[in-house]
Amino acid sequence: AQSVTQPDIHITVSEGASLELRCNYSYGATPYLFWYVQSPGQGLQLLLKYFSGDTLVQGIKGFEAEFKRSQSSFNLRKPSVHWSDAAEYFCAVGAKNAGNMLTFGGGTRLMVKP
Amino acid sequence: DTEVTQTPKHLVMGMTNKKSLKCEQHMGHRAMYWYKQKAKKPPELMFVYSYEKLSINESVPSRFSPECPNSSLLNLHLHALQPEDSALYLCASSHGATISGNTIYFGEGSWLTVV
Numbered sequence: 001a002q003s004v005t006q007p008d009i010h011i012t013v014s015e016g017a018s019l020e021l022r023c024n025y026s027y028g029a030t031p032y033l034f035w036y037v038q039s040p041g042q043g044l045q046l047l048l049k050y051f052s053g054d055t056l057v058q059g060i061k062g063f064e065a066e067f068k069r070s071q072s073s074f075n076l077r078k079p080s081v082h083w084s085d086a087a088e089y090f091c092a093v094g095a096k097n098a099g100n101m102l103t104f105g106g107g108t109r110l111m112v113k114p
Numbered sequence: 115d116t117e118v119t120q121t122p123k124h125l126v127m128g129m130t131n132k133k134s135l136k137c138e139q140h141m142g143h144r145a146m147y148w149y150k151q152k153a154k155k156p157p158e159l160m161f162v163y164s165y166e167k168l169s170i171n172e173s174v175p176s177r178f179s180p181e182c183p184n185s186s187l188l189n190l191h192l193h194a195l196q197p198e199d200s201a202l203y204l205c206a207s208s209h210g211a212t213i214s215g216n217t218i219y220f221g222e223g224s225w226l227t228v229v
Contacts, residue, residue: 034217034218036220041225042222042223043118043120043204043220043221043222043223044157044204045220046217046218046219046220049217090156090157101159101162101170102159102218104156104157105156106155107154107155107156
């Protein structure tokens with residue numbers, strides 16, 4: 001069965017600084033990988049996804065993520081964080097043989113200092 | 115337009131009440147889902163409907179009863195809930211019935227409080 005680990009429960013960055021949120025997955029084959037963002041009291045919004053092809057994926061709101069098979073990672077990056085980026089970020093993995101099921105990581109709460 | 119609409123946004127119910135959560139999508143998606151999310155936790159899958167048939171039930175207690183009247187609508191009927199069932203209930207949908215190449219889109223959620 002697949003699993004996802006987000007090692008950082010909380011991260012605080014200054015506005016304008018760069019950001020990297022870590023995600024490690026466990027799965028025997030090439031997974032389908034997703035990053036979702038959840039603002040307080042809101043649902044989940046898809047930031048980006050990786051299914052195949054180019055391992056550097058561009059998403060909305062200036063985010064990108066890189067799939068590294070050798071490290072079983074799919075880290076999310078943004079070059080310059082805005083105060084509105086403060087939210088909970090979830091990495092998720094879907095497996096080819098797992099039907100419709102997504103497995104989520106525990107989430108990383110991002111706080112942005114002015 | 116990638117929109118999943120959920121109503122109501124907030125619901126307070128007593129342990130003896132019967133209520134329903136509703137979800138609607140008009141993207142032509144054939145798979146719909148209910149997730150439960152407790153505070154500071156990731157979403158947990160409850161049910162999956164594929165082509166209007168229940169395909170996955172993650173051992174959810176029978177006090178939660180899903181219903182898919184048509185391909186655009188998904189309901190979650192609630193009866194005799196417990197206070198620990200208080201959570202954010204998220205509806206989602208995807209184009210296809212498997213995760214292969216399909217993105218799952220989430221609604222804003224319905225906040226449920228059981229008193």
